[in-house]
Amino acid sequence: MQETAVKPGKKLKAPKEPKKPVSRKEMTKWQYTKAEMKRTRVGYLMILPFMIMFLVFTVLPVILSILLSFTSFNMFQFPKWIFFDNYIRMFLDDDLFITAFKNTMIFAVTTGPASYLLSFLLAWFINELPPKARAFVTFIFYAPSISGSAYTIFTIIFRGDIYGLANGWLMKLGLINDPILWFQNETYIVPLMIFISVWTSLGMTFLAFIAGLQGIDRSQYEAGAVDGIKNRWQEAWYITLPNMKSMLMFGAVLAITGAFGFGAIVTALCGTPSTNYCAWTLNHHLAEYMGTRFEFGYASAIALIMFILSFGANQLVNKILAKVGQ
Amino acid sequence: MATKVKKLRVKKHRVVLNRSAGGDTAITVFMVILGILMFLPMYITVITAFKPTAELSIVPPKFYVVRPTLKNFIDLFTNMNQTWVPVTRYIFNTVYISVASTFGALVLGSMTAYALSRIRMPGYKVINSMIKYSLMIGSTITGTYNFIIYCKIGLLNTYAISILPVWAGTLGLYLMKNFIDDNISDEMIEAARIDGAHEFTIYWKIAMPLVKPAWLTLIVTTFQAVWAAGASGYVWSENLKTFNSAIAAITGTSASAGGAMAAGALIMMSVPIVVFVVNQSKIVETMASSGMKD
Numbered sequence: 001m002q003e004t005a006v007k008p009g010k011k012l013k014a015p016k017e018p019k020k021p022v023s024r025k026e027m028t029k030w031q032y033t034k035a036e037m038k039r040t041r042v043g044y045l046m047i048l049p050f051m052i053m054f055l056v057f058t059v060l061p062v063i064l065s066i067l068l069s070f071t072s073f074n075m076f077q078f079p080k081w082i083f084f085d086n087y088i089r090m091f092l093d094d095d096l097f098i099t100a101f102k103n104t105m106i107f108a109v110t111t112g113p114a115s116y117l118l119s120f121l122l123a124w125f126i127n128e129l130p131p132k133a134r135a136f137v138t139f140i141f142y143a144p145s146i147s148g149s150a151y152t153i154f155t156i157i158f159r160g161d162i163y164g165l166a167n168g169w170l171m172k173l174g175l176i177n178d179p180i181l182w183f184q185n186e187t188y189i190v191p192l193m194i195f196i197s198v199w200t201s202l203g204m205t206f207l208a209f210i211a212g213l214q215g216i217d218r219s220q221y222e223a224g225a226v227d228g229i230k231n232r233w234q235e236a237w238y239i240t241l242p243n244m245k246s247m248l249m250f251g252a253v254l255a256i257t258g259a260f261g262f263g264a265i266v267t268a269l270c271g272t273p274s275t276n277y278c279a280w281t282l283n284h285h286l287a288e289y290m291g292t293r294f295e296f297g298y299a300s301a302i303a304l305i306m307f308i309l310s311f312g313a314n315q316l317v318n319k320i321l322a323k324v325g326q
Numbered sequence: 327m328a329t330k331v332k333k334l335r336v337k338k339h340r341v342v343l344n345r346s347a348g349g350d351t352a353i354t355v356f357m358v359i360l361g362i363l364m365f366l367p368m369y370i371t372v373i374t375a376f377k378p379t380a381e382l383s384i385v386p387p388k389f390y391v392v393r394p395t396l397k398n399f400i401d402l403f404t405n406m407n408q409t410w411v412p413v414t415r416y417i418f419n420t421v422y423i424s425v426a427s428t429f430g431a432l433v434l435g436s437m438t439a440y441a442l443s444r445i446r447m448p449g450y451k452v453i454n455s456m457i458k459y460s461l462m463i464g465s466t467i468t469g470t471y472n473f474i475i476y477c478k479i480g481l482l483n484t485y486a487i488s489i490l491p492v493w494a495g496t497l498g499l500y501l502m503k504n505f506i507d508d509n510i511s512d513e514m515i516e517a518a519r520i521d522g523a524h525e526f527t528i529y530w531k532i533a534m535p536l537v538k539p540a541w542l543t544l545i546v547t548t549f550q551a552v553w554a555a556g557a558s559g560y561v562w563s564e565n566l567k568t569f570n571s572a573i574a575a576i577t578g579t580s581a582s583a584g585g586a587m588a589a590g591a592l593i594m595m596s597v598p599i600v601v602f603v604v605n606q607s608k609i610v611e612t613m614a615s616s617g618m619k620d
Binding site: 033036037040041042043044046047049050051053054056057058059060061062064065068075118122125126135137138139140141142143144146147150151152153154155156157159162163164165167168169171172199202204207208210211212214215231232244245246247249250253254256257260261263283286287290296300303306307310311314 | 360367385386434438457460462469493497499525547584591594599603610613614
């Protein structure tokens, strides 16, 4: 970009990477950064309003929860520094936390991969449909995730008495004799919750995959066919997946965040606590200590564990995705 | 099979990809079953909403409506009007909160996205990765301390509590930034700068008209999130509550309200669905640059 050299002395508005001003050589790194900051100060003005909001509502809570997780804090007295006591208590002295941890892991490793794989498979299958049909099928699969609290319909489908859809038909078909209290019965709660959560989860991930697939150049597939790719599975592994790696990563981030954030559906359908705490997740545990017991220190230790879990899962998936197409 | 070398099938000058009939059939069957499974609950919501009381108590419930009625909807609104806050107030609140939070998120988000993508002041990489990592933090984690923060800055029980945190949303911003990265070249911006245009002018007059699909996507995703959020636990004045929290309150309490509940759910889900259907193609276009590099 030679334009940048036109007015060297005055305000240079070139981006950082392209050819740097001649005077760059005479500056130390700090001087250069300062000059750059001065040149681009309008940029700081542009991000300022957002950054204030972002710092107050996202960064500050994260920092607070890291710090306060080492304290005992009830909002009325000044926080008391207790080092790792919260974490020790969590793993050694709180059976309900262990239950919550176990359930969260169960939900995360089932709903996360299930919704991720389903998003990809569906996006992949519908990719070859003609545009009109594709838009329609996209709508059918995407609709549950944007419908907000549409999952409340499951209280009608799985109603505990004979007027419920599931009970009514199962009894009619003679598969069961008495109505089942679906959302109170320990045997059914977990699988049902997993199913409903996957039902609502084909959201942004799904759309990102659809867009990613549409962005792949068809000539690559044709070249692949000439080069001896035998079937659609090989084609997916060697051409499709490597071409949309960045989408796969984006989708994974959303799927993981969703999987570990699981809990609202249980509260809405089974109430809190669910029978014998069988669907008690870290989200519920956190809400309990936050909202009911006001043990903020302990609650933030739980929040931090959740963050570490989801961050770790992201790193793991990142490693796995690096192997795609090899 | 006269020749031993496998010939590529060619149709209209295009290579036909390797597809087996068996695979096609299996996939179609799988898709149809899954499609029905996904769509069934939505369908049941619709028919239940229009079922009269007599049909709601048939055992087992039918999968169709014989005499569709609007009674469930009327019940819902009658119930709602029995609280001392009129329905119109709830609707006003919903519209006000949705518009204010979406508008703010749009202006703040697009301005930030433009600055991070095309001005690139020192430190932009740090901010970019902060935004990326913020996508990995669920709302439960930040929610813990938001309560204390709301307390300190006096947001409890106000409209602002439903609006301001939305302005700090990062998903729409992330999508917008990637879209600008992919669709607006440095050369174009540079040319405008040399002509002496101010950064705000470039942002508004040159960059923004080119990223309209990302605008729509940001509007739609933000609106959907706000709409689905329902009642905030930190708002307790009835006259500040939204339409959806009012519906949730009514359908949650009345035990026999199967029909009214379905009617409420139908109203609640039809709005975001209509918004999505209208903007579907633009949203998919935006998602084409959603990928997470490195």
